[in-house]
Amino acid sequence: MKNVVITGTSRGIGFELAKLFANNNHNVLALSRNTKPLETENHKNIKVLSVDISNSTDLEKVSNFIKNNWKQVDILINNAGKLINKPFTELTSEDFLEVYKVNVFGVAEITKNLIPFLQKGSHVVTISSMGGIQGSMKFPGLAAYSSAKGAVITLSELLAEEYKEQQIAFNVLALGAVQTEMLAEAFPDYKAPLSATEMANYIFDFSLTGNQFYNGKVLQVSNSTP
Numbered sequence: 391m392k393n394v395v396i397t398g399t400s401r402g403i404g405f406e407l408a409k410l411f412a413n414n415n416h417n418v419l420a421l422s423r424n425t426k427p428l429e430t431e432n433h434k435n436i437k438v439l440s441v442d443i444s445n446s447t448d449l450e451k452v453s454n455f456i457k458n459n460w461k462q463v464d465i466l467i468n469n470a471g472k473l474i475n476k477p478f479t480e481l482t483s484e485d486f487l488e489v490y491k492v493n494v495f496g497v498a499e500i501t502k503n504l505i506p507f508l509q510k511g512s513h514v515v516t517i518s519s520m521g522g523i524q525g526s527m528k529f530p531g532l533a534a535y536s537s538a539k540g541a542v543i544t545l546s547e548l549l550a551e552e553y554k555e556q557q558i559a560f561n562v563l564a565l566g567a568v569q570t571e572m573l574a575e576a577f578p579d580y581k582a583p584l585s586a587t588e589m590a591n592y593i594f595d596f597s598l599t600g601n602q603f604y605n606g607k608v609l610q611v612s613n614s615t616p
Contacts, residue, residue, distance in 0.1 A: 566612025
């Protein structure tokens with residue numbers, strides 16, 4: 391039984407991941423601003439906290455819960471994401487900041503808060519995007535999103551190096567298009583080849599075993615161009 395922290399669990403991949411870990415008898419701390427979807431599930435292995443990962447005060451609730459209940463974290467999945475689709479000349483500094491607050495700063499902050507609870511053999515998995523991979527096909531309108539997803543890849547590579555002596559593994563999954571609510575909001579007419587449930591199954595397996603084979607690596611998880 392692992393202690394698993396997952397961000398962005400109100401819908402899509404994060405929602406499916408929380409249920410998957412819980413149904414396989416792992417303890418899940420599910421973090422999202424909207425807690426109702428998972429609270430409705432009423433699963434004995436899921437603890438839901440209303441948390442905005444870009445808010446440092448909210449993140450204290452996470453540390454306090456772990457300190458008082460678990461003492462350690464085996465897996466952290468940085469899944470929460472923010473996507474704004476706008477032509478570059480229409481993107482404001484506030485748009486960039488909004489996207490980076492969740493996709494980069496939030497990832498850094500929650501990871502930093504949980505470092506004291508990560509033991510030898512722990513695995514931090516950050517969900518990035520094919521759009522953040524250098525040399526991959528890029529799409530108009532995603533300047534803020536894709537650049538943020540590129541930044542978080544470099545961050546994870548650095549953390550893998552910084553914490554290798556403690557044997558805490560940091561890996562990134564750069565996902566292609568997955569049919570989630572976030573994708574549908576940004577690209578209403580696009581149909582992705584994979585469902586949130588299918589991708590959650592892959593991430594579930596990788597989170598449990600990937601650190602045996604990888605550290606500081608970026609795996610491209612895509613069977614399509616996007």
